[in-house]
Every structure is written in C-alpha cells, then in structure tokens.
Amino acid sequence: MTETPSFNNISFTYDSQQRKSPAVEELLDIIRYRDLIYQLIRRDIVARYKRSVLGILWTMLQPLGIMIVLTIVFSSLFGGAREYPAYLLSGLIAWTFFAQTTTASIHQSVWGGALMRRINVPYTVFSVSSVGTGVVNLILSLVPLFLILLITKRPITWAVFFLPIPLLFLTAFALGIGLMLSSLAVRFPDISEMYQIIIQAWMYITPIMYPETIIPESYRRWVLHLNPMYYLINMFRTPIFEGRLPSLNIIIIGAVISLVTLTIGWIYFSHQADKFAYIA
C-alpha cells in the first residue's frame, strides 16, 4: 500500500479527525437544523389531533378534566373547593409538562435512533423538539388555568409576567433529564418502562395534589429540599396561585439545578452520540 498523500492544502467539508468538541458540534448542528426542529414539533402537534373532532382543544380539556376529578376527590381533604382547583392546576400543568416531555424525549430518541442509522442528523433534535412540543402544550393549557382563576375568583396580579422565567428553567431541566434518559434508553429500551414507575412515585412525593405543609417537619428536608421539582413547581405556582414572586432562595436554587442538569445532560449525551449508530 502506497502512502496516501496528505492533501493538507484541500479544505474538506468533513474530517473525522478535526472535529470540535462533541458538545459544541452538537450545539452548532442544532442551530443549523432549526427548521427540522420546527417541522418535528409541528408534526407532533398536527399528527396527534388530526383524526380527532375536537383537535387541539384536547390539550386544554385534558388538564381541566383531571383537575375536576382530583378536585372532587381531594378538595375536602386539602383546603376548600375555592382554593384547591387553582392550586392543583398550577402545579399539575408544570408537572405534566415535565413528565410528558421527558417521556416523549425517550420515545422520540428511540424512534430517531432507527432513523439515525440511515441519515446523518444531529441526535439532540429529537429531545429538543420533544421539549418544544411540551412548551406549546403548556402554553395552550394556560388558557384553562386562567379560566379557572377567573371562575374561582383568584386574584391575577402582575406576577404572572414572571412566568417565562420558571418556564425557561423547567424547559432546561426537562431537556437535561430527557437527554440523560434518552442516551440510556437507546441502549436499554426498558428504561422507558422503568421511568414510568419512577415518574409516578416522583409525582407523589412532590407537593402537587397536596399542600407542602402536610409533610411532617422532619421529612421536609428529604422530601422537599432534595427534590429539584419542588423548586421548579414552586417557582411556577407562586406567581399564579399566590399572585406574588417566588422567594429569591427558590429562584436561585431552581436556576442552578436546572442549568447544571442541562449542561451535564447535553455534554453526556453528545459524547455518547457517536456510539448510538453502533447500537443495532
């Protein structure tokens, strides 16, 4: 075999030995493929409702229905029928966003994995678009939420304009967790089954259906303060339910947790991404 000339003078569009760090490369790819992300989000939303009569209304009716059921069951236990619906719904919407996007991220990545063995796409698009779909759904479900606030005569204050901030952190956290789980799920498909149990348990230890005050003082440290979703739900709920800004403590801890989670998830995932195509 003769030595191949080096061809250093030619600029190649792709050189497997001169790549940027995976996390940076993935980030640049995501920006380049932004139109694909838009198309995937659109597909998720359009395809989901295409054959149903009420269509996109379901995104708003679903949380309402769950809220009505839970209000009937729990309102006498946890506060009056006046306060409970708004309390429940504000927490439930944030939680549903997290649970749905992380689950969707796993499923999309497994679906995308099959696709990725045939064409070259940045792998993170599937998680990013899952979270994007979740954001659209969450914004739609704000409509029934504000409807309930009006009906139950809860005051709506300027604090609601703070909502984009907790939404941003929720998105970052969900994406980070989604990426970590997806990179595992590509290798072990039963992660997705396991996660359904975890998310169920996680929901019950997070104060969504019940007020945090019913947790005994001695447990709070473990159940609340080590639970990232406690901060994020609190940050989202306070402006809606109490009409004021969340405490600075909650904001800072929530911000740090979600940004760290996203960074770790992104770096871990993009370092694994080259290996995904090897997993048949």
Added chain:
Amino acid sequence: MNPVIILDNICVRYRAPEAKFGTFKEYAIQLLKRKVKFKEFNALSNINLQVNEGEILGIIGRNGAGKSTLLKVISRVLVPTEGRVRIRGRVSPLLELGAGFHPELTGLENIFLNGTLLGHTRREIESRLAEIIEFAELSSFIDSPLRTYSSGMVARLGFSVSTTWQPEILILDEILSVGDEAFRNKCKVRMATYRDAGSTTLLVTHDSSTVETLCARAVWLDHGEIKAIGPASEVVNMYRQSQ
C-alpha cells in the same frame, strides 16, 4: 487528481456483549461483577480508499461484506472506530425511501419534514417545491394524508425529495427498484444527469455487469476488507471467478 473522499485505515468495530442482556438491571449486575464479555466484530478493517472528483466507482461484494457499512461511514452516519475520513462536498443520503415519513401528515407536510431531515432549510424546500411534486407525479394527491398513498407513491415522493438537490457525492445503493417502469427510467435519467454534471458516484450493487458497463474503477469488498481494487473489468472478473 482531485480527491473528494479519502479514507485512511478505516476500521469499524462493533462491540457486542456476548450474552444478550435484555434489561438494564441484568446488565448492571453483570457489569459490576465484571462478568460481561464482549465479542468484537470488524465490519470494516483497514480500508484505504481515495475517490476523485467526477469518478464513478463501483463497489461489489456479497451480502454482509461491509458495503453498507462503508456507505454509512462516507455519509457520516457512522463515525469509524479507527482511521480518518475526509469528505469534500455534500453526500446524497442513503436512500431509505420514506424513512421519517409520517402517515397522518399530507404529502406536502411530509416533503417539509423529510427535506429538513435531510438537512435542507425551509426556504430551500419552498424554492424547489413545485419541482419535487412534479417529479413525484403527485400533484393531485399532495394534500391527502400519506396513509392514503400506495407504496409506489410513497417511494416516488421519497425519491423525489432526496434527489432534487444535486449532491457532490452521489450514492446509488441498488435503489432503482422504485415504482413502475416509467418512473424507474425517470430516476435513471436523473442519476445519469447528475453523474454527467460531475457528481462523484458510488455505485453499490450485486449486479457486477452494471459495474462493468458504468464504472471505470471498482472495489471488491469481502469480509470487511478490500479484496481487490482497480479497473472495473479486472475486479469484476476476479469477483466472478470467486463465486
């Protein structure tokens, strides 16, 4: 000599656990006990190859010889375990017709979905939209959901989207079994046009006579290694004799 593809000592090594672990739990336990034995399998080993601009290179070999793996390395689906890949220009996608289509979306919506999957922007797709629809011969069905299409229609749409943009490197992977005779001929004409317009072409096939007629140079892959490389007629002869 103006290389568009350079492969240096490419190895693609699959590393599979010897026993199949169905669940994460099982795997974790075995891994902790250090009982996981890995079986290594070289899908490609020591591939050195240079393809020059405008060349038509035939790739022959039996099933499982590593042809598809080689194409995956060139189209950047697979990063090789070892070695260096250098590519100049856009590589046409491996044509898995209709991969990524969604049955509930209309033909039009699927064009955008598939087009962006292939790395095109929305604007690029919009500017070629009429051409894509016309080539697929689907003008009157383009607003119907894909689930109402026949398999031939889906294949035509897939082919049309993925070949509308002329790539610098064209991969032909025994695709021309699409649709009816007339559409097949149309596909062949389009491929020939790209070839003549200077796209470097990789032709992958079982049919060694096609390679003989179309290619100047050919590679024979066997068990993940290059068994022979050189003028197409010589390589094809060697390949035939081995059968």
